[in-house]
Amino acid sequence: MPSEKLFGRYDDLVRLLLGFALTGFLGTYLAQSYTTRQANLNAASKIFADQSEMMGNRYFAMNQITNAIEDNRTTPGTVSSDEIKVRWKEYRSVLLKWNSSRGYNREMIKLYFGVELWNEEREIHYLFRSWGQALEMESRQERSIDLVCLDKEVDRLMSKIHSLQSKMAASIQAGEVGRARKQSKMPTDKAPSAVCLTSIKNL
Numbered sequence: 001m002p003s004e005k006l007f008g009r010y011d012d013l014v015r016l017l018l019g020f021a022l023t024g025f026l027g028t029y030l031a032q033s034y035t036t037r038q039a040n041l042n043a044a045s046k047i048f049a050d051q052s053e054m055m056g057n058r059y060f061a062m063n064q065i066t067n068a069i070e071d072n073r074t075t076p077g078t079v080s081s082d083e084i085k086v087r088w089k090e091y092r093s094v095l096l097k098w099n100s101s102r103g104y105n106r107e108m109i110k111l112y113f114g115v116e117l118w119n120e121e122r123e124i125h126y127l128f129r130s131w132g133q134a135l136e137m138e139s140r141q142e143r144s145i146d147l148v149c150l151d152k153e154v155d156r157l158m159s160k161i162h163s164l165q166s167k168m169a170a171s172i173q174a175g176e177v178g179r180a181r182k183q184s185k186m187p188t189d190k191a192p193s194a195v196c197l198t199s200i201k202n203l
Helices: 008-074 081-113 115-140 147-174
Strands: none
Touching (some): 008 081, 008 115, 081 147
16 A cells, blocks of 8 residues: 555645745744854954954053153153153043943943953953053152053053953854853952052152
């Protein structure tokens, strides 16, 4: 006896239609998943680029002022007061952009990269802030900054920046961004970085 077909005389047609339907559904699902993944990767790449630019610009502007301080301590008058004013003006402009953009960028890091990198960004912010406080003190009273201490703190800052950038890039490369980001517990707050000042300002 011939084998009994599940859908009787229309078995072949029904199976063909089901095949088309399943193929269409799977194709639509895969296409949507790919589109979502690409959108997440594009957004994460922009966040990475924006954050890298912000950190680079702030480091450069602050380092320009620090270099002037170091040069003038070694040889007074190496960098003119007018040039120092120009460098401070450039730094103020960069700082304004940092402060106005940071809140948004920080939440985007948390959303696309997770709380671990969100916390690393905060540590970087604290290091930048402490550096800036030291520079502000120096602008009001010469030789306020402990340059040996500051060099160590700046080295620590650069290490933190490199770590953040490397982890963000690795997450993008692995596709672990957006909903696919790594999940981790909310970290414990860490104390702000030290402000490198001489005993003149610590009295």
